Amino acid sequence: MPSAVSPEPPAVPKWERPGKTNEKLDWADIKVIDLSTFDEPGGKQRLAEELRDAVHHTGFFSVTGTGFTQEEVDRQYDLGQAYFDLPLEVKGDSKYRCDFTQGNYFGYRAANEKKIMGTDVLDNVESVNIPKFILQNENEPFHPFLRQYRSEIEDFSRRSLELASKIFTLFSIILELPEDYFSKRHLYQDQSEDHLRYMIYRPRSAEADDKVQNTWSRAHTDFGSLTLLWSQNVAGLQLKNPAGEWKHVPPVDNGIICNVGDTLDFWSAGYLKSTIHRVQRPPQDQAHIHRLGLFYFVRPGNEVDIKPAPSPLLKRLGRIGENQENAAPVRGLEYVRERVKNYHNHNDYADMKGKKFKVGNLEIEDEAS
Numbered sequence: 511m512p513s514a515v516s517p518e519p520p521a522v523p524k525w526e527r528p529g530k531t532n533e534k535l536d537w538a539d540i541k542v543i544d545l546s547t548f549d550e551p552g553g554k555q556r557l558a559e560e561l562r563d564a565v566h567h568t569g570f571f572s573v574t575g576t577g578f579t580q581e582e583v584d585r586q587y588d589l590g591q592a593y594f595d596l597p598l599e600v601k602g603d604s605k606y607r608c609d610f611t612q613g614n615y616f617g618y619r620a621a622n623e624k625k626i627m628g629t630d631v632l633d634n635v636e637s638v639n640i641p642k643f644i645l646q647n648e649n650e651p652f653h654p655f656l657r658q659y660r661s662e663i664e665d666f667s668r669r670s671l672e673l674a675s676k677i678f679t680l681f682s683i684i685l686e687l688p689e690d691y692f693s694k695r696h697l698y699q700d701q702s703e704d705h706l707r708y709m710i711y712r713p714r715s716a717e718a719d720d721k722v723q724n725t726w727s728r729a730h731t732d733f734g735s736l737t738l739l740w741s742q743n744v745a746g747l748q749l750k751n752p753a754g755e756w757k758h759v760p761p762v763d764n765g766i767i768c769n770v771g772d773t774l775d776f777w778s779a780g781y782l783k784s785t786i787h788r789v790q791r792p793p794q795d796q797a798h799i800h801r802l803g804l805f806y807f808v809r810p811g812n813e814v815d816i817k818p819a820p821s822p823l824l825k826r827l828g829r830i831g832e833n834q835e836n837a838a839p840v841r842g843l844e845y846v847r848e849r850v851k852n853y854h855n856h857n858d859y860a861d862m863k864g865k866k867f868k869v870g871n872l873e874i875e876d877e878a879s
Contacts, residue, residue, distance in 0.1 A: 519658040522592035525584060525802065530743045530761060533793040538570065538749055538757035542765065546575030548676050558683035565681070569770040569785035570749050572741070572762040576673055580764055583740050586666055586804050589659055590708030593638060594802075596655060601638075606651040608639065613848060616641045616705060617651030621712055626722045634726060637709035639807075643667060646701045667706045670806035671698050674736050677768065685778060685821040692777070695814045696735060703734070703809035711746075711789065711801040719791045726801075727789035732771035733845075734809040739767040744801040745793055750786040759787070773810050773845070779818045779829035816840055 541564035547553040564571040593601060601618055608617045621636040640656065641647040643664040656663060678692035685691075696702070711726050719725075726746060739747075747759040747767075759767060775784035791797055810816055817840060818830045 522588050523595075525587040525591045527584070527587075528743050528796065528799050531745050531793045531796050533745075533795060535745060535758045535793065536756075537760045538568070538751065540564075540568075540760060540762075540767075541571045542762060543571060543573050544575045545573050545577075545673075545676060548575075554679055554683060554689070558680040561680050562684050565684070565770055565782050567752055567783060568749060569775075569783035570759060570767070570787070571769075572765045572767050573673075573677070574762065574765045576766055577669070578673075578740075578766075582666065583804065585662065586708075586740075587742075587802055589656065589663065590638075590710070590804060591802055593653070593655055593708060594636060594710045594800075601653065601655070603653075606653045608651075614650075615639050615703065616647075618653065626725060626728075629721045631714070631718045631722045634712045634714050635709060636712070637707055639705040639707050640667065642671075642698060642702065642704050644699060644701065663706065667806070668698055670706065670738060671696065671704065671808065673766075674738060674806065674808045677736060681774065681778075681782060684823070685781065685819060686823045687819060687821055691819065692735070692774075695810055696808055697811065700811040700813075702811045702814075703807075705807055705809075707803075707805040707807060709803040709805065711803075713798050713800065714791070716791075716797070724791035725788065726791060729786050729788040731775075731784045731786055732769060732807070733773075734771040734807050735773045735777075736771055736808040737769050738806040738808070739769075740804040741765045741767055742801075742803060744796050744799050746789045746791065746796075746801065748788055748790055756788075771808070773816045776816050777819045778821070779824050781821075781824060781827070781829060810845075816845060 541561065543557055543560055545557070548557060561571060598620065602620050606617050608615050608619050616639050618638045619636060621634055622632040624633045625631065626633055638653065638656070640652060640663060641650045643660075652660075674696065675693040678696060679689050682689050682691040682693070696704075698704075714726075729750070741762045741764075743761050745758055745761075748756045749759055749769075751757055769787065770782045770784050772784045774782045792799065792801065818824065821830070824830045
């Protein structure tokens with residue numbers, strides 16, 4: 511008998527990439543690294559030196575030569591847009607929502623459920639986080655609509671971590687560690703809180719945004735190790751530079767914007783910089799656009815210890831002492847779940863500013879705004 515052929519998933523509308531803003535913004539000077547030379551003789555070492563200052567001072571950089579075609583990236587935007595266009599009662603089914611009470615960020619997060627800065631203005635972001643496609647995650651939320659496109663979403667997810675592994679190799683070289691020091695702590699087959707994310711910011715009125723100082727996403731650092739953000743043209747993402755100034759992060763054609771997360775900051779005793787960033791109301795010629803984003807958030811393996819790494823460079827710089835290598839471990843799952851609960855399991859962000867979050871000997875001061 512002929513084997514059964516899986517039906518083709520339904521077609522979805524094409525996402526239209528917005529144009530770039532015509533307004534003059536104060537752009538950050540972001541280093542752009544071309545990863546197409548990674549496998550050339552001496553290529554990794556040259557790229558590591560190019561990257562060193564960026565990750566030490568700002569924690570933000572962009573990569574090109576990623577191996578992803580623009581068609582593959584736009585297809586993921588197609589799927590994200592189609593999902594968010596579903597009725598709330600379909601995409602927001604309770605079986606497929608994030609469970610913030612458990613610190614679980616897998617699944618759907620609805621907009622308009624949290625107040626902003628003590629006002630009556632509600633947050634305008636919705637997202638869906640898709641965990642790694644491994645056996646241990648089979649019972650995690652994965653909406654039936656998205657499940658129809660599993661093969662291509664899984665391929666994109668796996669290749670995203672492969673790309674991140676190249677960047678981890680550069681970080682290891684910078685810190686004079688074995689080249690696989692960080693990549694082997696982020697293996698796809700190992701259980702972790704990694705996720706591919708589709709996220710959309712819904713436009714708000716100028717009057718509502720004025721009440722919350724034009725904040726679309728409050729100032730924060732990222733929880734995990736590394737964030738990949740496929741570049742899109744709607745402005746609004748800003749970083750705080752070492753001088754304390756807010757600068758717009760520029761789009762990079764056919765590129766990915768990357769930033770160091772808190773666990774790499776911990777591993778490197780602050781040498782690799784987890785930078786504060788936020789999303790503000792876009793400029794006037796883009797403020798009406800539904801700002802769709804595509805991300806991969808890399809988290810440490812659940813059982814991985816995130817105390818400072820035994821880096822010769824960090825020891826020479828006096829950033830770590832011998833006794834720190836023997837400190838009590840803080841595991842990846844413990845850290846990330848506690849951080850998600852601290853950040854998301856409440857209804858109003860107004861009372862969080864300046865409060866410290868701590869797990870073991872790891873401490874972060876929240877900069878809610």
